[in-house]
Amino acid sequence: MSVPAELQYTEEHEWVSISGDVATVGITDYAASALGDVVYVNLPTAGSAVTAGEACGEVESTKSVSDLFSPVDGEVLEVNEELDDDPGLVNAEPYAAGWMFRVRVPASPDGDVALPPGLLTAAEYEGLTKSAG
């Protein structure tokens, strides 16, 4: 199961990649494999506000549906519209073409982007998935 070292993770199996003040979000290889074939991704709309730890969409697979949680606070800049035609990209390339949405993250008082506490490193996330079996 692939867990890229440069990304950060949540306990809800999202990954987040920070570039400047923009966070790109998707679900992990582990999550996509556990769900099975993804058939529909219900994403937040561009311009809406998302809150870290709160549900902002749904991922439907053959056997189940899961809430999609935002790992960060901010405003949704863009969603991956290709998933509408080809939700299988989430299974095929969860960290690349299967990305889900981008969020502009507000700056904290010290000028850095304000990331919520509790995001996991790749090593921590890998440990979490291993202990879950």
Place this chain on the structure above:
Amino acid sequence: MTDFAGWLMPLRYGSETAEHLAVRSAAGLFDLSHMGEIAVTGPSAADALDYALTGWLSRLRAGQARYTMLCATDGGILDDLVVYRQAEDRFLVVANASNTSVVLGELQERCGTVAGAVVTDETDRTALIAIQGPNAPAILATLTPVALESVKYYSGSYADVAGSPAWIARTGYTGEDGFEVFCSAGDAGHVWAALVAAGAGSGLVPVGLAARDTLRLEAGMPLYGNELGRDVTPYEAGLGKVVRLDKPGDFVGRAALAKVAAAVAAGDTPNRTLVGLVARSRRVPRHGYPVVAGGAEVGTVTSGAPSPTLGAPIAMAFIEAGTAGPFGIDIRGRIEPADRVELPFYARSK
């Protein structure tokens, strides 16, 4: 892998959508060894089964199969079954894995006390491998001496498969042409490997439980625990034809089922009906979701899934008899419109 009625089984081998589509367009191989196999044998076996089950099993000729049910005295369904008359005095009853012990207990009670009928649980010694899909006959034909065109739908024959003795039946749970191969548990690995090799150039893939469920749902076939249960009569499930009230003699559940049948005949439909629904949105109805019409809850989804063949979410649901649409399904708090359709959702072109 998942725990299924005490058996460790694969939900999928690779992509369940690809597995599903392979069965529709080429062929799929299923390990169904979890199913229960119970033999009822002896000179009185046929009469004993006529009393134990809703079907008229004594009318089967050797080699024929029947879809039938085991009902309780009150008419509730204890299991749905396929019964093969393998010889004049030997019937093989195939039960759902989760119900095998119930079926075995009931058959022992209902048949085992009849002189000349013996009930034997053969589940552990029997493996069941299904090969389903348009290419299934050609693949299986390379491994067996029997002329498969002589094995008609819902019939079976003893024949070797890859040199191992087997019972080959033209039955299945996918809506496609295909066969179910019963062999000894010890031969199963060899038979499986031979089928995989024989199907290598014909698009044969192994298929897990996830695709097995979407295949049977598209074919409008009920699943015990979803559409069928202790609190459901065959009539409510649209399967009244499996109750042979025209057979002679008493059978378990006759009085209760005759009452329901008389009400149906008098125009009193059963109080709920099993229907097919196709969702207009892409959100998927799941087991237990409420069905609504005219602002009120009128039923419950029994099975739902994204249909690979239709490209839309589909569901079977029990609704109050006589309810007119338009229908909606309450999918986690939001009502999504759905169209009622005739079952099955998918029928192969013959």
